[in-house]
Amino acid sequence: MTISQYTHKAIGQLAPLYDESEARWIVRTMVESITGMSRTDMLLHGDREMEPETVARYDGIIARLLKHEPIQYILGETYWHGMTLKVSPAVLIPREETSELVDIIVKDYGDRQDLSVMDICTGSGCIAIALARNLPFASVTGIDISADALAVARENASLCKAHIDFEQKDALAPVADEQDKYDIVVSNPPYIAQHEEKEMDSNVLDYEPHLALFVPDNDPMKFYSAISRNSMATLKPGGKLYLEINPLFSDRLASMLTGDGWDNVTVIKDMHGKDRFATATKPE
Numbered sequence: 001m002t003i004s005q006y007t008h009k010a011i012g013q014l015a016p017l018y019d020e021s022e023a024r025w026i027v028r029t030m031v032e033s034i035t036g037m038s039r040t041d042m043l044l045h046g047d048r049e050m051e052p053e054t055v056a057r058y059d060g061i062i063a064r065l066l067k068h069e070p071i072q073y074i075l076g077e078t079y080w081h082g083m084t085l086k087v088s089p090a091v092l093i094p095r096e097e098t099s100e101l102v103d104i105i106v107k108d109y110g111d112r113q114d115l116s117v118m119d120i121c122t123g124s125g126c127i128a129i130a131l132a133r134n135l136p137f138a139s140v141t142g143i144d145i146s147a148d149a150l151a152v153a154r155e156n157a158s159l160c161k162a163h164i165d166f167e168q169k170d171a172l173a174p175v176a177d178e179q180d181k182y183d184i185v186v187s188n189p190p191y192i193a194q195h196e197e198k199e200m201d202s203n204v205l206d207y208e209p210h211l212a213l214f215v216p217d218n219d220p221m222k223f224y225s226a227i228s229r230n231s232m233a234t235l236k237p238g239g240k241l242y243l244e245i246n247p248l249f250s251d252r253l254a255s256m257l258t259g260d261g262w263d264n265v266t267v268i269k270d271m272h273g274k275d276r277f278a279t280a281t282k283p284e
Contacts, residue, residue: 001055004046007031013062026071030061033075068203081130085156090148091124092212097270098188101244101277102130104268105186108240112183113137118234120171120187120227123212125153125164127186132162143169146211172226178234185231188244189223190215196248220249221256228260228280235282243278250275 001009007027014023031037034057037045050058064074072078072093077086080094081102087093109115113136119128122142132140142164144150150166157164171189194217197205204213215222224243231241241262245253250267257265262280270276 001050002047003031003037003042003050006050006055006058007042007046010058010062014065017066017068026065029071030058030075033077034058068201069207070203073207080126083126083129083133083156083160085124085126085129086152086159087124088148088152089207090146090209091152092208094124094126097272097276098127098244099130100270101186101188101242102127102134104277104279105131105184105242106134109135109184115139115183116181116236117141117184117186118143118182118231120185121189121212121223122153122166123149123188125156125166127188128153128164128166129157129160129162131184131186132157132164133160139165141165141167143167143171145170146209149209149212171223171230175230175234180234180236182231182235183239184242185227185235185239186242187223187227189227191220191223191244191246191249193217193220193246193248220246221252224253225256228257228262232260232262232282237282237284239282241278241280241282245276245278247275250278253278 010027011023014026018026028039031042061074065071070093072087073089077084078093081099085094115135115138117131117138117140119140119142122128122144125142128140128142132138142153145168147168150168153166190213192213194214235241254265254267257278257280261283263283264281266279267275268277
């Protein structure tokens with residue numbers, strides 16, 4: 001079987017679960033990751049015969065995809081914000097919206113040097129690493145409650161040659177000894193309410209870590225309240241807080257931040273037109 005024939009077959013197998021463009025992207029990603037062939041290579045050499053062991057390996061991946069397992073977890077990596085990052089079921093797969101959050105921060109601070117940055121609920125370390133690579137000489141700390149997530153984050157920082165100080169800490173716990181330390185605090189915490197489960201795709205619900213996804217219906221501000229309180233203490237006067245948020249609670253979050261004493265509370269829409277980010281400044 002040639003590469004082109006197998007690609008066509010695989011896309012057809014995935015068609016019941018994914019739209020055609022997504023199925024094509026998944027198959028292309030699978031082939032690129034395993035063979036190192038670019039999209040151009042596949043077009044130029046699509047008539048190349050595949051070895052039986054390669055076909056068997058692809059078939060195994062297709063079988064897992066048909067059970068809704070994300071291709072990123074199957075391959076153990078994803079491409080995000082110009083970086084290849086390791087991922088495992090211990091961490092969320094970085095989203096394009098989170099890449100937008102990094103871009104917002106870099107736009108605001110990209111011409112500043114020697115900034116001190118805290119990334120709360122760092123997960124795979126994607127935000128912390130992207131900021132360390134894009135903010136000149138920044139000192140970046142990433143915290144997470146999960147030791148397994150931090151192991152992935154440390155591996156990613158090493159692979160990307162970014163120096164990050166990762167620490168195992170609970171984002172909900174009060175801070176004691178970091179007064180006026182950071183110029184920037186950023187967080188993409190758990191923010192999906194439990195009642196939203198029924199609307200979620202099984203590739204997320206069945207495979208991604210619920211610890212990093214969900215908050216109780218009766219306390220959707222659980223993480224934001226703690227992050228707001230702690231960041232007000234740890235940010236330098238004039239420092240800035242950046243959050244990825246649930247669009248369902250954007251108004252409520254903005255009101256909470258204003259009530260907590262933050263200045264310049266702003267809600268920003270993502271590329272899809274949804275309220276996805278909030279920023280706020282600590283008073284001077």
